[in-house]
Amino acid sequence: MGAFRAAGMQRRGFAVAAMLRVKKYTEDHEWVELGEDGVCNLGISKYAANALGDVIYVELPELDMEVGFGDTVGAVESVKSASDIMAPVSGKVVATNEALEEKPGLLNQDPEGEGWIAKIKVEHEEELDGLMDEEAYIKFTEESS
Amino acid sequence: MLLPPRCIAAARNAAHLNHTFYRHIAAVRNVAFRNAAQLTHTSSRLLSWPARVADPHSRLQAYISTSPNPVLNLSIEHFLFQTSPPGSRILFLYTNSPSIILGRNQNPWSEVNLSLLSAAPRGPQTEPPDLGAVALVRRRSGGGTVFHDGGNVNWSVICDLGEFTRDKHAEMVVRALRELGVERARVNERHDIVLDQGATRRQSDTEDTHRTPWTDPDAPPPLKVSGSAYKLARNRALHHGTALLGSPNLHVIPDYLHSPAKGLITSKGVASVSSPVGNIGVENGAFEDAVRDEFLRMYAADVEAEVVGEQMLEVPEVKKGYVELKSPEWTYLQTPQFTFSTPVLERIASGQLREGAFTMSVRYGVITSISLEGLPGTLELANFADRRLHEVQSWKDFLHGLDLEVPVSHGHVSLPSFLTSAFPPTSMCI
Known part of the structure; x- marks a missing residue:
């Protein structure tokens, strides 16, 4: 079903695709960015990267792993702290950022870019609707600190 | 209840x-x-x-x-x-x-x-x-x-x-x-x-x-x-x-x-x-x-x-x-990936020792490869892969009588004994 929808989207052209690429944030401080192909990039937010401090280890999910909404898909260790990376969407892990295994510090340097963690082929795109856009997320982090 | x-x-x-x-x-x-x-x-x-x-x-x-x-x-x-x-x-x-x-x-x-x-x-x-x-x-x-x-x-x-x-x-x-x-x-x-x-x-x-x-x-x-x-x-x-x-x-x-x-x-x-x-x-x-x-x-x-x-x-x-x-x-399976490598010695006919290296890679607690370097033609080890490291009950059996020794501070011990002390079967640890 996800594949049909993704194919449909590609035909709709750039304007819609650009809208779909809006980055969303979770209350667990992850970001997801859905591409036209129904695959979303997943990472942790700059706010989270700052709170974590120097990252020394990233445990990536296994390729092809089926993840459910809220499942743990990885772990990060920094300054004696373990944090889980949760899947804010259900789907299948189609890529992981293996560069993080050698250079976990990428998560601090560029958490919302080169420090992406995994790509997930999304099963239910509507799960993304409940997430925050950047403005709402910034407000959320300001309120909780 | x-x-x-x-x-x-x-x-x-x-x-x-x-x-x-x-x-x-x-x-x-x-x-x-x-x-x-x-x-x-x-x-x-x-x-x-x-x-x-x-x-x-x-x-x-x-x-x-x-x-x-x-x-x-x-x-x-x-x-x-x-x-x-x-x-x-x-x-x-x-x-x-x-x-x-x-x-x-x-x-x-x-x-x-x-x-x-x-x-x-x-x-x-x-x-x-x-x-x-x-x-x-x-x-x-x-x-x-x-x-x-x-x-x-x-x-x-x-x-x-x-x-x-x-x-x-x-x-x-x-x-x-x-x-x-x-x-x-x-x-x-x-x-x-x-x-x-x-x-x-x-x-x-x-x-x-x-x-x-x-x-x-x-x-x-x-x-x-x-x-x-x-x-x-x-x-x-x-x-x-x-x-x-x-x-x-x-x-x-x-x-x-x-x-x-x-x-x-x-x-x-x-x-x-x-x-x-x-x-x-x-x-x-x-x-x-x-x-x-x-x-x-x-x-x-x-x-x-x-x-x-x-x-x-x-x-x-x-x-x-x-x-x-x-x-x-x-x-055990949550262990980050690692490689274990030790020098090993083989006694050859003349009583001399030939040195090699025993290397084992482990990912998600599962042995992904074992290799023996420097000892020509000793053993085919590929079939040991995919075993959970903590479930190896007998290193002696596991290595099929591979007769090698590991140098330790006080001399040599057999490779199976050394592996048993380093990677004991889990029944021994709870």
């Missing part, structure tokens, strides 16, 4: 601890335990415990465990972490029976001498003293490996990520220790608590929890008495620490925390930083009281500490975490 006798035993243990705080709560709970034991179903009080933890109005909560079971205590702690409402601050105190607690992303084979964990007596008294069964547990927080026993009280504070700092609650514990007269206690740059070893008293601000009158860079290194570790998730932060108050086992801890494979394992993940440790010399009950008082003072409220224990296993979410934490899958 009938409550098992262990609930009563737990209450009795609590009553044995000769301390006012403990006596008070134990007395209160003894009644509850007795009542609960008479019921054929889980008491309503027990059923309501998760609801009380989750109550959005429970802004400050304090708990103390009567159980010495490290897996249970860590599971209760995890439940509090996951269930307590946003904005709340939780204190949890517990003491475990002898156990080794690994950090979330650590390697048990490089951190621990696993063959010492067996419950079986290990021969003559000239061997390093053994403590009987020592549990091995991978906790959910980060950081390094620690040893727990009855002389170590664990303290744990849960709060919102927004107000969390890595020092905040270590400072709280330092203030509690200073209330007990432990003036040398301070928080160090690794967020641990140490006792300064300076010889002479100097001028120092008594409010400064990062400096004491005995802070002296030229003195012997401070003794670590409390190690910190953290778990961050869902906008909440958990900070827990050990507090070595009066462990009788300090002299054997290095034996347990020294793996025969250390130095031969190249691992991703987190390696422990070893530090000289010491006992604070305070009674458990006095420490528990002081930490609770400081916690309540810090957050300007007054709540009673509630006793928790074995009966919390009746709570399904606690049980779920307990089963996971106790599983070999969690303990």
Whole structure:
């Protein structure tokens, strides 16, 4: 079903695709960015990267792993702290950022870019609707600190 | 479900601890335990415990465990972490029976001498003293490996990520220790608590929890008495620490925390930083009281500490975490990928030794490859792959009589014996 929808989207052209690429944030401080192909990039937010401090280890999910909404898909260790990376969407892990295994510090340097963690082929795109856009997320982090 | 006798035993243990705080709560709970034991179903009080933890109005909560079971205590702690409402601050105190607690992303084979964990007596008294069964547990927080026993009280504070700092609650514990007269206690740059070893008293601000009158860079290194570790998730932060108050086992801890494979394992993940440790010399009950008082003072409220224990296993979410934490899958398969490599020697016909290298790669606790280099045509090892490392019961059988030796400090040992000491079958370690 996800594949049909993704194919449909590609035909709709750039304007819609650009809208779909809006980055969303979770209350667990992850970001997801859905591409036209129904695959979303997943990472942790700059706010989270700052709170974590120097990252020394990233445990990536296994390729092809089926993840459910809220499942743990990885772990990060920094300054004696373990944090889980949760899947804010259900789907299948189609890529992981293996560069993080050698250079976990990428998560601090560029958490919302080169420090992406995994790509997930999304099963239910509507799960993304409940997430925050950047403005709402910034407000959320300001309120909780 | 009938409550098992262990609930009563737990209450009795609590009553044995000769301390006012403990006596008070134990007395209160003894009644509850007795009542609960008479019921054929889980008491309503027990059923309501998760609801009380989750109550959005429970802004400050304090708990103390009567159980010495490290897996249970860590599971209760995890439940509090996951269930307590946003904005709340939780204190949890517990003491475990002898156990080794690994950090979330650590390697048990490089951190621990696993063959010492067996419950079986290990021969003559000239061997390093053994403590009987020592549990091995991978906790959910980060950081390094620690040893727990009855002389170590664990303290744990849960709060919102927004107000969390890595020092905040270590400072709280330092203030509690200073209330007990432990003036040398301070928080160090690794967020641990140490006792300064300076010889002479100097001028120092008594409010400064990062400096004491005995802070002296030229003195012997401070003794670590409390190690910190953290778990961050869902906008909440958990900070827990050990507090070595009066462990009788300090002299054997290095034996347990020294793996025969250390130095031969190249691992991703987190390696422990070893530090000289010491006992604070305070009674458990006095420490528990002081930490609770400081916690309540810090957050300007007054709540009673509630006793928790074995009966919390009746709570399904606690049980779920307990089963996971106790599983070999969690303990071993969560190990970050690593490679073990050792030089090996083969005796050839002339009596000479030919040197090679035995290398084993492990990912998610599963052997992904074994190779032998420098020894031509010795063995085809590819079929050993895909076995779970902790499930290898006999290295001798596993290696099909591969006749190699490993150089060690006092000579040579056979490769299977060496591998058995470094990677013992798990039936030997719990």
